[in-house]
Amino acid sequence: MVVKRNKRPVRTLAQGRPPTVQKPKSISRKATRGLINTIHQLEKKKAQAVAKGDKAAEVAADSEISSLGGIQKYQQASLQGQRNDRGGDSSRVLMEWLKPKFHTSGLTADGSLRMLEVGALSITNECSNSGFFDMERIDLNSQGHGILQQDFMKKPLPVNDTDTFDIISLSLVLNFVPNAQGRGDMLLRTLDFLKKPHATGPHDAFPCLFLVLPAPCVTNSRYMDEPLLERIMQALGYMKTHSKTTQKLVYYLWRRTSPTPTKVPAFRKAELRSGSTRNNFSIVLSSSTL
Structure with a gap:
């Protein structure tokens, strides 16, 4: 009688990395463009509010940017766009x-x-x-x-x-x-x-x-x-x-x-x-x- 052994899953180097250095989830092309465009528009709104001295509008724009993940999320989207399958x-x-x-x-x-x-x-x-x-x-x-x-x-x-x-x-x-x-x-x-x-x-x-x-x-x-x-x-x-x-x-x-x-x-x-x-x-x- 042949005893079947459970196959151990093949572990890659990426799987062995600690969570702090795992690659971020891929963002779709549409989501990438949408996020970048939205943050651009919010930064413009913020700059206009600062120029007018409208503190409430400035805080509101900042809050919206933060809710989207802020500049870190923008940079993640930009890096995603630099992938070879996105044009390099x-x-x-x-x-x-x-x-x-x-x-x-x-x-x-x-x-x-x-x-x-x-x-x-x-x-x-x-x-x-x-x-x-x-x-x-x-x-x-x-x-x-x-x-x-x-x-x-x-x-x-x-x-x-x-x-x-x-x-x-x-x-x-x-x-x-x-x-x-x-x-x-x-x-x-x-x-x-x-x-x-x-x-x-x-x-x-x-x-x-x-x-x-x-x-x-x-x-x-x-x-x-x-x-x-x-x-x-x-x-x-x-x-x-x-x-x-x-x-x-x-x-x-x-x-x-x-x-x-x-x-x-x-x-x-x-x-x-x-x-x-x-x-x-x-x-x-x-x-x-x-």
Whole structure:
């Protein structure tokens, strides 16, 4: 008589991990988009309430954000969107653009280029793994080792050129700034942290700014389109070298070609396209002398 043995379940490494490091439950595509959009809208409501001095409305918006899980839940949704089956992380596009430049200039993966990643969610994205960059990662709410908890708008200014960067990444960051003037201020502040442009050199792709936005910010806004975005960036001393538009995102690489301008022209919020289905994304720059 053969005695049947109960098969022991096969245990994976993930099953053996303590609960504190288990992977979070996957969020569906629809739920991911809905959560991110809702928190964006609530952050805008909060910013408007703060501007008006409406404390009750500010507290109400904060309460709603907290009920959804706050910034931690937003970041979980964002990380979910970086999975390969959701399109992968945006820095893959950046590396597709830069690798030919590295090849022609003979640059090796020696970490000689300094990169500031604003709104970093991971230390294992394509740029981090490439070996070309000495990475500095910051985020308002750091989710782990290797990412400094810091507000880019409050980051101490560089003391000298060695503290500046060859490239800054603003991937799905600018759209999270709750007001148009704040977005303009953020773009202007990138000039403080980028190296000065050079007329010639072996790495003519740098210094540069990698900018990623939800596609509707540019393709379906009442107040923003690509020609206007180009004019704003040109006024700051940037030239567009690469761009890519997908159904969900727009990717740009802007090379800094001019020193910090002594005077910035004004770019105000003005309707470019009408229609009830348009969104209200905009960027405002106040006329100022630097």
